[in-house]
Amino acid sequence: MVADMTQRTIAASWLLPGTGEAVAKNLAVAIGDGKVVSVEQGQGGGDGALVLPALANAHDHARVARLSQVGSYDVPLEAWLPYLTLIPAIDPYLASLVSFARTARGGVGAVMAHYTRVQGLTDFPTEAKAVARAARDIGIRMAFAVHCRDLNPLVYDPHERLLAELSPGACECVTRRFLRKPLSAADQVAMVETVAAEIEGDGVTVQYGPAGVQWCTDPMLRLIGEASARTGRRVHMHLLETKYQRNWADRNYPQGVVRYLDEIGLVNERMSFAHCIYLRLDEIDLIAERGATIVVNTSSNLIVSSGVAPVAEFIKRGCRVAMGLDGLAFDEDEDALREMRLAYALHKASGFDIRVSRDDLMRFATVNGRFAITGKLDEGIAPGALADLLVLDWKALSAELVEPEVPPLDVLLAKARQQHIKSLFVAGREVVRDGKVTGIDLPALEAELLAVLRAAYATTADVRAAMPELKAALHKHYAGPLYCA
Ligand SMILES: [Zn+2]
Missing domain, CATH: 2.30.40.10 (Urease, subunit C, domain 1)
Structure with missing residues (x-):
């Protein structure tokens, strides 16, 4: 920088x-x-x-739109994620510039951009360069976590039964939009170093960004564990955000999903895990012992109905805990000061029993998040x-x-x-x-972004038409016998 x-x-x-x-x-x-x-x-x-x-936002996605803009307020996470497809693909520089400007205006000097939504109008390294340029033009520190995903594109578990619920038109749309064959695990992991060679330095770092255990195959996660150990590169991923993810993880990793991650080199100081709402106590202990960071996203957890993270246990058991806004600030305004207040108010105490000290809170909002983003422990x-x-x-x-x-x-x-x-x-x-x-006209850029989104909205009309059916089918899937056992 x-x-x-x-x-x-x-x-x-x-x-x-x-x-x-x-x-x-x-x-x-x-x-x-x-x-x-x-x-x-x-x-x-x-x-x-x-x-x-300066505050740190250790889990975010450089998102283009706020959720009420596409009518996805009050939709549970598993049905909410497909709604992101309603947002049209647009110029990644404009999108990131507005996103990072709003982040800075909210008091944040360092941000994690877990880049889960690729615009895809150019090749990926070119898009990553545009995102990095936007962060530098705004002037905030940014970790760009390259999204890696090769499993469960639509639901956790096979999706054939869900597709059978849909009308032929909706089925065709969902298949075309959501079920494209991903790049191989090796190619996705190799892309991280390609991107790093292009954009790292000058306030920007690059991390591995596996989407989460329910979205990555075992070979992909192993490749990332090995690559991170070899290169020292940090890793950022979602972990146990919803009860459905916990259910899936328990069925697929009976030895314990956190223990599995530990075995393949993905529980250590280089790791940061977003959410962690459904961790068990022994898993919290293991994360604390290994020095990994947990990023708590209070507003997001409430808004997409995921739950309340056991922050008091995280702190009591010695975890490094950081703050994230996850693109879902409580008032859709990216205000990290309010996020800090909300997290503190929700978790601070039960009567005279203090669970989050003032010192814990300051570390949560600043130094711990910076560590997850930059890998460096700052000195205040x-x-x-x-x-x-x-x-x-x-x-x-x-x-x-x-x-x-x-x-x-x-x-x-x-x-x-x-x-x-x-x-x-x-x-x-x-x-x-x-x-x-400073240096940009944010209101003008926001107006431009809105005009671009509205002009391009028709390009996602097919998803919009299929969404009521898809949402109902997703509801049925997660309310079904697999998840109610
Ligand atoms: Zn997230």
């Missing part, structure tokens, strides 16, 4: 270093050359800022640390305080939203200023 050489000083009324140090008051944070130069006693006062590390806000900082408007946040000494994290958790962002710095570059993404 090209560091911004500009020297500047941020007057911090409060500093939340993010990695366990005490909250500090009235400091001047000098940055330059992409790093924090000094943190000294300052003249901040009440008009300054609340400074914390101190001289020499990367100047990846989120600067909130403390004057606005504290405007209604009666008690002057309310801890700033309390105020942040109570009310901070992306509207309170004064600046987001990444490697010293001011990516967001006064709530606006």
Whole structure:
């Protein structure tokens, strides 16, 4: 990443270093050359800022559209995923530029783009280059997890019975749209290194992105385990997001799906697992022991009816836990501050029994996610640390305080939203200023994106016509005897 050489000083009324140090008051944070130069006693006062590390979104997909845009609000995950096919294929640069800009505006300086939806208008490395260029143009750090998938294209388990439920027209459409033969496992895995050679560096890293155990054959997962061990490249995948995935995994991996992943080299420090709602306690222990990261997606889990992750157990048992938005922020606005609040409120405590400490929360929202994305453990806000900082408007946040000494994290958790962002710095570059993404005109790009999506919407009319039947058949499949045993 090209560091911004500009020297500047941020007057911090409060500093939340993010990695366990005490909250500090009235400091001047000098940055330059992409790093924090000094943190000294300052003249901040009440008009300054609340400074914390830039937030990390450790599970997302650089998605083009929000779910209500294609009418898929309130659809369970297994039926919701096919709805993504309703979104027309468009220019990947425009799509990613808007996605990353919204991510930055939401307070995030580092994002995981698990690229599960390929536009496919060009060859894949060309598309990956467009996505990487968009991340660099916006100025956020990005891990591009190359999606690998070669199993269960429509449902977990064989799909013949489901197809037989459909009318001939819907069956033809679903077969054509969803059941194309995938590239071989070896070709898909080899593509990861091809893409890495093209786009890695300058704030962008590349990871293996197996879709999940129910979407990858054993040979594919083994190839990825071997390749990651050989190259040191990180791996990001979904794991046990729904009760149906748990059911499938138990039938197909009777030795225990996490134990299986461990045997093939996919439970270690290089791994991050998204969701993990249906992990068992011994599996949580194994993940903690191996140092893998669990990425919790609170809003997404609620919206697509997947469930509530056992975050208290993750933390109690010593897992590294990070935050993800999964393209499904609670108000469809990509606000990572609200996501942080929602996750904390849902998991923090039962009465006086505290389950998520403030320290756990800061690590969840910042350093643990950055580790999953970059593979590096950052040192908080101190001289020499990367100047990846989120600067909130403390004057606005504290405007209604009666008690002057309310801890700033309390105020942040109570009310901070992306509207309170004064600046987001990444490697010293001011990516967001006064709530606006710098260097681009986001409202104009959003209008352009919407026009493009509407103009191209007719290209997915066939899926739209088949969707009611497909949704009903999917419901029947997962409500059926296989999953109710
Ligand atoms: Zn996801």
